[in-house]
Amino acid sequence: MGYSLKNDNGEECCMDGMVGIDGDGKLVIVSVPGGAAIQQMRELMLALSCVGAFNLDGGASCAMYYDGQYIATPGRQLTTTLQISVNG
Numbered sequence: 001m002g003y004s005l006k007n008d009n010g011e012e013c014c015m016d017g018m019v020g021i022d023g024d025g026k027l028v029i030v031s032v033p034g035g036a037a038i039q040q041m042r043e044l045m046l047a048l049s050c051v052g053a054f055n056l057d058g059g060a061s062c063a064m065y066y067d068g069q070y071i072a073t074p075g076r077q078l079t080t081t082l083q084i085s086v087n088g
Contacts, residue, residue: 017062019082020045020053027084028053031064031072056082 016035020028028048035058036044045053056062060075 016041016058017056017064018045018053019056020048020050022049023051024049029064029084031062033072035059 017029017031018041019030022028028045028050030041030044030048032041032044038055041055042053061078062072063074063078064071
């Protein structure tokens with residue numbers, strides 16, 4: 001499922017991220033290259049059936065690393081990270 005999110009002027013802005021949980025208790029992690037307004041992120045998380053979510057710092061602070069490679073590369077050195085491990 002792909003989304004194209006732009007600011008109110010139709011321009012791409014900085015990258016943003018959110019973490020949420022859907023109605024089935026599954027973790028949903030979203031990184032939006034080009035960024036989005038908080039209302040757009042809210043609508044995106046609702047479209048992904050999230051019942052709760054929180055916004056992460058965006059811009060150069062946003063990165064996503066999975067299975068040994070960057071999906072989204074940070075623009076600066078990160079001092080705080082959210083790390084998720086799966087057992088089983």
